[in-house]
Amino acid sequence: MNPRFLASIKNASEAKLIKDIQIDIVDIKNIDDEPMGFAGLQNILSIKNILQNHKISVTMGNDFNPNNESMISNALNVEKFGIDYMKIALFSEEELKNHKSLLEILDLQHCRPICVLFADNHMVINNLKKIADIGYKGVMIDTINKNGLSIIDILPTEILNDFIKRAKFLNMTSGLAGSIRLPDMDKIIKLNPDFIGFRGQLCKDGKDRKKLSLDETTKVSNYFNKSSDEENLKEA
DSSP: OOOEEEEEEOSHHHHHHHTTSOOSEEEEOBTTSTTTBOOOHHHHHHHHHHOTTSEEEEEOOOOSSOOSHHHHHHHHHHHHTTOSEEEEEOOOGGGHHHHHHHHHHHOOSSSEEEEEEEGGGTOSSTTHHHHHHTTOSEEEEEOSOOSSOOHHHHSOHHHHHHHHHHHHHTTOEEEEOSSOOGGGHHHHHHHOOSEEEESGGGEETTTEEEEEOHHHHHHHHHHHHHHHHHHHHHHO
């Protein structure tokens, strides 16, 4: 099965812009508060109401220690909205105990928690078993610094391949994101993550992260559709 297309958007206007494009997972985040800004409950609910037929993920914020009242309240509301995935950043291995406490408090039944690691702070492979053991259902690698360097520029494909294989062995959903460009795609698809996330490539000129482009988003969606069609032909 080919990787799924995850597209990050910031508000209801962008949701309306892309609602008729084939996107496997729409990720809601505050683009102005990188890397993991929380977009706000009312904003999330508005987007959910527009994209009722889409799988939705929500980026939950930049809390170094996520086990706090604000995060707990936001997460419980996000689950009530019927969101499919909840992305929570792990900035330090020392915070694993607080992530464990948070997941125990939330006791999520209908929303899959995804742990986000960052290629540019070198927390990639060694923690996956611990991350699975504390209750995460998926794991992805992103980048903290949105400076144009992609995940492929930062990490060798051997490390990314090992990451995805270990995640699959642990029965966790795996994802790759971080300034991924269309020329990177052949290499990344061969690694076979469960999903590949985009923001910058979906924007004006493929780089202005604040201006989502219908044309650029359609271009990426078409790439995934073409890849899927080719895979189906091979299996036929």
